[in-house]
Amino acid sequence: MTTVRVSLPAHLQRLAGVSAEVRLRVNDTATLAEVLDALEAEYPVLKGTVREHGADGRRAYVRLFACGRDLSHESPDAPLPARVVAGEEPLRVVGAIAGG
Amino acid sequence: MSQVRVLVGTKKGAFIFTSDAARREWQIEGPHFGGWVVMHMQGAATDPDRLYAAPWTDWHGQVIQRSDDGGRSWQPVGNDFRYRGEPGTHQWYDGTAHPWDFKRVWHLQPSPSDPDLVFAGVEDAALFRSADGGRTWDEVEALRQHSTGRTWQPGAGGLCLHTILIDPADEDRMYVAISAAGAFRTDDGGGSWEVATGGLRSEFLPDPEAEVGHCVHKLAMHPSRPDTVFMQKHWDVCRTDDAGARWTEVSGNLPSDFGFPIVVHPHEPETIYVVPILSDSEHYPPEGKLQVHRSRTGGGEWEALTRGLPQGDCFQNVLRDALAIDAMEPCGLYMGTTGGTLFASADEGESWTPIAEHLPRILSVEVQSIP
Numbered sequence: 001m002t003t004v005r006v007s008l009p010a011h012l013q014r015l016a017g018v019s020a021e022v023r024l025r026v027n028d029t030a031t032l033a034e035v036l037d038a039l040e041a042e043y044p045v046l047k048g049t050v051r052e053h054g055a056d057g058r059r060a061y062v063r064l065f066a067c068g069r070d071l072s073h074e075s076p077d078a079p080l081p082a083r084v085v086a087g088e089e090p091l092r093v094v095g096a097i098a099g100g
Numbered sequence: 101m102s103q104v105r106v107l108v109g110t111k112k113g114a115f116i117f118t119s120d121a122a123r124r125e126w127q128i129e130g131p132h133f134g135g136w137v138v139m140h141m142q143g144a145a146t147d148p149d150r151l152y153a154a155p156w157t158d159w160h161g162q163v164i165q166r167s168d169d170g171g172r173s174w175q176p177v178g179n180d181f182r183y184r185g186e187p188g189t190h191q192w193y194d195g196t197a198h199p200w201d202f203k204r205v206w207h208l209q210p211s212p213s214d215p216d217l218v219f220a221g222v223e224d225a226a227l228f229r230s231a232d233g234g235r236t237w238d239e240v241e242a243l244r245q246h247s248t249g250r251t252w253q254p255g256a257g258g259l260c261l262h263t264i265l266i267d268p269a270d271e272d273r274m275y276v277a278i279s280a281a282g283a284f285r286t287d288d289g290g291g292s293w294e295v296a297t298g299g300l301r302s303e304f305l306p307d308p309e310a311e312v313g314h315c316v317h318k319l320a321m322h323p324s325r326p327d328t329v330f331m332q333k334h335w336d337v338c339r340t341d342d343a344g345a346r347w348t349e350v351s352g353n354l355p356s357d358f359g360f361p362i363v364v365h366p367h368e369p370e371t372i373y374v375v376p377i378l379s380d381s382e383h384y385p386p387e388g389k390l391q392v393h394r395s396r397t398g399g400g401e402w403e404a405l406t407r408g409l410p411q412g413d414c415f416q417n418v419l420r421d422a423l424a425i426d427a428m429e430p431c432g433l434y435m436g437t438t439g440g441t442l443f444a445s446a447d448e449g450e451s452w453t454p455i456a457e458h459l460p461r462i463l464s465v466e467v468q469s470i471p
Contacts, residue, residue, distance in 0.1 A: 011135055011160055015176065045176040049160035053180045061159040095159035 002028050004080070005090035006039055012050070012093065016043040021090055028085060032064065033076035035091060050093055061096040104426055105170065105468040106434050107151065108442060109138035112460035114153055116171045123432050123446040126455045132174060133165065140421055140464045142208045144215035145268075148470045152218055152234060154205040162204050164220075164234045177234035181205070181222060184241040190224065191253040200224045200244070207421065209264035211271060212323075221261030225252060225278040227290065240290035243276065248295065248312045255280035255315050255334075262420055263319045267326040275329060275344070280315035283331070285344050296344025302334065318420045320362045322369035330372050330399070332362040332420075337374055339399050350399020355386045361423035365448070366431050370398040373425070373433065373449060375418040383438075384415035392423075392435065392449050408452035409443065416441070421464035428469055436462030 005021050013020060024038040040047045047053065050062055058064065064071040067081045067089050083089040106117040106126075113131025132138075136155035144150040151167040153174070162181060165174045181202045192198035203223045211217035216233040219240075227240040243249075252259060263277035272289035275296060285296040300314045315334035322328065331338040331347065336357050338347040351357035356376040365371035373394050378386045385391060390409045393402040416439035426432045433445045435452075440459035443452045 009159070011157055014134065015160075015163060045163075048179045049163070052161075054182055059159065059161060095157075 001025050002030070002085055003087050004030065004035055004084055005087055006035065007090040007092045009093060009095045011095065012046060015045055015049065018043070023087075030080060030085065031077050032071060032074060032080060032091075035080065036076075063094045063096065065092040065094055066090070102428070103470040104428065104432065105143070105148070105470060106424070106442070106444075107141035107143065107153075107171075107464075107466040107468070108436055108456075108459065108462060109141050109153070109421075109464035110436075110440070110460035110462050111137050114138040114141055114155070115456070115459060117442070117455060121428060123428070123444065126444070128456060129171065132171065133163075136163070137204075138463065139205060140207050140466075142210060142466050143468045144210040144218075145212050147215040148468050150210070150215040150233075152208045152210065154208055154220070156204040162202075164205070164208075166234050178230065178236050181220070181228055181237050182239070183226060183244065184239045185245075189250060190259060191251055193254060195253070197250075200226075202226075203258065206260045206262045207264055209266065212266055212268040213271065219264050219266075219274075221264050221276060223258045223260040224254075225259045225261040225281060227261060227264070227276055229290070242291055243284060243286075243293050246284065246293050246295075248281070251312060252278065252281035253313065263316070265319055265321045265329070267321075268323045269326065273326060275319055275321070277316040277319045277331075279317065280313060280334070282312045282314040283316050283319060283329075283344055294344075296329075296340070297347070298340075298345045299347040300333065300338065301336075301349075304334075317360045318362050320364045320372065322364045322366075325369050328369070328398075330362050330364060332359050332374055334358065334380060337362065337399060350395070352395070352400040352402055354393055354402050355391070355404075359418075360420040361418060363423055363425045363433070366425060366427040367429065368396070371396045372399065373423065374402075375423060375435065377417060383417040388413050388415055390414045390416070390418075390437070392433070392452075394449055405445075405449040405452075407450060408445075408454075419463055421466075422462050424465045424467040426467045426469045432467070434465050434467050436465040438462065 102121045108115040113134040115130035133155040141153040149170040153165040187200035189197035207221040209219045220228040226244045228237045265275040267273040283296040284293045317332045340347045359377045389411045392405040416437040422436040424434045435443045442456040445452045
């Protein structure tokens with residue numbers, strides 16, 4: 001097991017009642033989907049806010065970044081970057097720049 | 101001592117105003133859910149401390165929040181709104197088939213008798229029901245699966261179900277309204293629905309008297325007269341006295357019969373209020389004068405109520421859920437503008453005072469009269 005860091009946008013911090021980053025215990029071989037599963041298991045209120053209910057697809061205005069890479073269009077089953085697995089870099093959940 | 105609580109949903113959060121029965125001094129709390137678009141908040145009739153709120157954002161979708169202490173604290177409840185069965189399609193703006201896609205909740209309506217039973221009107225138009233205080237939601241699918249459903253088209257604001265009226269004497273009887281599909285009635289708790297648009301006429305439709313396609317902006321009903329319903333339509337103010345079989349236009353001497361909200365006086369079932377707006381492309385009051393109009397004759401004859409309201413250079417709108425009326429004696433009215441001003445009247449609309457002037461765009465206003 002390892003501890004990964006997940007950085008959440010302000011709306012979701014407020015909803016989950018957390019500060020900017022949360023820490024989640026996952027397997028050493030955790031995939032993107034497994035980290036998001038762990039996030040929703042720890043904070044059920046976030047179900048449906050990063051991924052759609054049912055289909056598990058990423059919401060259209062949510063992007064995922066880590067280690068300077070855009071992971072938004074990676075397979076959910078892709079392995080996470082090593083520095084995220086090591087807890088050295090957070091997986092960043094980012095809302096699109098939109099609104100007013 | 102009795103209390104009045106005003107629930108205000110805005111584009112950037114929710115605010116709660118409270119006052120005693122005099123309604124002169126107001127306390128404001130908020131924003132709750134800061135940064136979230138709060139389409140609507142509503143309290144339960146039999147437990148006024150039970151509140152439901154519908155915050156939403158483009159980024160993170162829908163959340164439903166519930167309070168059991170009058171809004172002092174909130175807990176997120178269920179937000180899984182999935183259509184039953186294969187959703188199919190409705191019509192898009194250009195007449196092509198478009199898949200049903202849940203976007204957001206527009207309106208929450210608790211049952212008149214059970215605070216745990218609550219209905220949600222959503223976009224794309226559907227009715228959902230929760231019997232466990234908002235934890236889980238099930239679609240009342242017979243409405244969307246009505247034989248006309250595949251022909252429904254959105255209005256400019258989206259294909260939204262924005263009005264839910266429940267007959268308190270027979271809760272199996274409900275009316276709903278959808279922009280721009282029309283009005284529907286069920287007599288069996290949502291198991292089947294009838295189109296309730298008889299006699300409506302909308303000039304923008306290829307067939308102005310078509311069964312569906314009327315852009316109903318809001319319905320209002322006095323709880324003692326469930327067969328009489330008042331309507332602010334895209335154009336025209338109308339009434340029916342036979343549960344939607346036949347509507348009659350009652351716009352009368354209104355300066356404009358375009359508008360969004362309509363409410364009924366709690367103690368006088370033939371007294372109604374609307375807010376005239378210039379036109380469908382000019383969403384501000386005629387001549388820049390914000391006026392509430394009241395009819396004491398169930399429509400037809402209207403009087404302008406202007407004291408305390410801006411009578412020049414006012415170019416704000418009042419949205420469909422942003423006019424509310426309390427049950428005090430005399431009753432009070434509350435009106436929120438798209439410019440973020442909340443006006444209140446403690447004398448049946450005769451005079452108005454701004455009780456907040458710099459809120460975000462106001463999307464909805466509801467009021468609770470608490471004994």
